[in-house]
Amino acid sequence: MAPSFSDIVEETRLTARALLDYGEHFFNPTVRLGVTGLSRAGKTVFITALIHGLTRGGRFPMFEALASGRIARAHLAPQPDDAVPRFDYETHLHTLIEERRWPNSTVDISELRLVVDYQRRNGADRTLTIDIVDYPGEWLLDLPLLNKSYGQWARKSLILSREKPRAHLAEQWLAHLATLSPEEREDEQATRTAARLFTEYLRACRDERFAMSLLPPGRFLMPGNLASSPALTFAPLDVPEDGTAPEGSLAAFNSGPEALHDLEAALAGILDCFRIGRSTIISTLFRPRIDRILFAATKADHLHHLSHDRLEAVLRRAVTRAVARAEATGADIEVAAISAVRATREAMVARGRDKLPSILGTPIPGETADGETFDGNTEVATFPGDLPADPEALFKGEDAFKGLSGATADKSDFRFLRFRPPLLEPDSSGEPALPHIRLDKALQFLIGDRLQ
Ligand SMILES: Nc1nc2c(ncn2[C@@H]2O[C@H](COP(=O)(O)OP(=O)(O)OP(=O)(O)O)[C@@H](O)[C@H]2O)c(=O)[nH]1
């Protein structure tokens, strides 16, 4: 059939529109800033501090475009994706500054769009749009699930739950499991109970500080908008790794396609934000890709700056393999010890005849050290200790790092006090800037060249 006149007009309009988008995008590009890390890594704090610094004009000497005055203004704009809630920047900021508390752990994905009006070095006025996504770090635990079958996942979860130290946390769930037979008729109540007990067990593992990176799905712990939905009403059953479930059976119900489908969609969405690789002109314009990766140790304010070099060395050692993989894709890599919201100050504190490089901060109410419990109002000085000169020492042999999971609370290494966000003095502009460590350097690396 010959195209009608209106089709041709429509076609032309669409083409023109595409070209316009192309031109728009070329001169005023959009970057997506993916912030990723396990739960408690500092993603939400980082994003909040970054937005505050850009919109309010933070103290960012190393972030050239801002320091040299080429950024006219940065403001929040409606985000492009209607299906995703907006990142609650205002509440997070209020919590940090007014209440001097850290934001709550994130329970669902959210997104924010930031528009930066700036002047290029050659004088031309331009706009850079930055889209930022925040999500619960626990969801990351689910990435390996994407290429596992229900049988494989159930098998592995069961083996882990029967090992020390998890076995006693799993008792209730395992007792219930013993009453179920995978071939039995499907039974929603039994599955709900299994899912609830399994979730309680996962939560106990997390709270008891056992290595949780082995415990997907994290989506059970941070269900977001899937809370008590059928998508999360499943649990591991004692099934063979590659068996098939009889129709209508409990096993079929648990491994039903709908159960994992939504998890998969959410994860694929996150992964899309983080696709890595060299780009062609077309893919630069139409597909997200990663050309820069910053590996950050996020709470550098827990150490005196004299130790920051060592902290960076430890981080570099820890991410060696990830860096090698990322480098192969052509992305630029940087490793940095930063603090998005600096909660401490530094001082030399006399101990005996020595002067020790110490940090001062207000411990969160309820934190304890040397038998003392803090009330949340008192500032204390602590000497955080030295990291080893050779980072290898933390990874091998006798002195290997025990972390929080491998030892009891008082025996684990480098157990830091958690401090409240800093008390801020309003400056001349009224709204105080947030103190930080190298957040400007991080920004310069991540988006500096987009503002040339
Ligand atoms: N001292 C200090 N503590 C920080 C800093 N950033 C984060 N924290 C601490 O780390 C905790 C976790 O930070 P969040 O930003 O909520 O972590 P997250 O990665 O968003 O965690 P989820 O939402 O659970 O995925 C906070 O509650 C603070 O205790 C920082 O710059 N300095």
Ligand SMILES: [Mg+2]
């Ligand atoms: Mg968070």
